[in-house]
Amino acid sequence: MSLVLDEHRQYLSDTIRLAAFRAAIQEVIKPGNVVIDLGAGTGILGLLACRAGATRVYSIESTGLIQLTREICQANGCSDRIQFINELSAQASLPELADVVVADQIGCFGFEAGLFEYFRDARQRFLKPDGITIPSRIDLVIAPIDSQQLRDQVEFWNTAPAEFDFRPVKAMAVNNSYPATFTPDQLLGDPAILASLDASDAPPSLLGLTATVTVSKPGTLHGIGGWFSATLSPSVTLTNSPLSENRIDRQNMFFPIDQPVPVVPGDRILITMSILPTDMVITWKVVVQSATGNVNKASFSHSTIQGMLLSKEALQKTKPDFIPTLTPRAEARRTVLELCTGKNTLAEIERETYRRHATLFRSLDEAAKFVTDVTTRNTL
């Protein structure tokens, strides 16, 4: 089963998402425009741009999917207007400046799929001074969540699964965020906009955000829910909000807290989030204040740093006084790269790598696979 194809089948099956992008593209793109489809996937946004009158589209796709993108665009009679670039956008270069860049690198919570970094780079290198980004703005939205089911996901590690003690995992589990699909009844109060960010103006390296929400119904606070609302064009918004009738088919994000807290209407929940966008590190602090007076009922502080799977050995390797040496496989990789002089054939490189690193590979075939892996990633 191809997970990649299945992912793109889902993108293309989401009629609300497609209708929003189609409407925004029609509103923004003018006949004669040069457009960048950043993270092209199947090429759908570039095809919509052609239909809206774009003269030229640069489809940038970093994976092998680009081959299919090409064939799909050809099948739709657009290949004369679309140029394909098989690179990460940060490594791509374009022969001209574009009028519009369009992408759906929004993720579940608005920032974790890299949109801001990609668009900042596009704004600096690819766009005309008055160029437009689709989306142009992303709101990060949060709300208090009551969900025993999500709580159970974290608590699972305390339940002696398979009759063994897995409690050491719990501390890590509560310091992770979880994809989830919230229903309106799980919201304990109205959502708040945590941040409203210009999509082409990458946020600072550390985003410190705060919001206060008031509980509107009795229940149990299990964590904070996050989602996004993206302005695609002046009249089109795209959202995965559980409260929207036009919610796209994309999960939300759940940030758990260590202990459930019973809440009543009028209780206030102070939420502080610190986000390191490029490192995808999020810290969330949650303080629950009682409706009567400003008494703190509970407070929690969690961070994905505590939820990272980092071994002691890996951490040791990040210390400035650590003296690194190459592993045997890295030595073999260096051999392959050194042999790529522009004169040796692949077969020669395979034989020589096998000869020099015979203890590493069980056969010439195994060495050949290793060499192909290195050369396809690193050579022209």
Ligand SMILES: C[S@@+](CC[C@H](N)C(=O)[O-])C[C@H]1O[C@@H](n2cnc3c(N)ncnc32)[C@H](O)[C@@H]1O
């Ligand atoms: C979320 S999918 C969207 C695909 C398509 N644009 C759509 O709307 O259906 C993102 C695609 O962009 C590619 N991608 C992600 N970041 C990229 C980058 N910085 N440069 C080029 N391709 C990227 C991924 O491999 C994936 O195929």
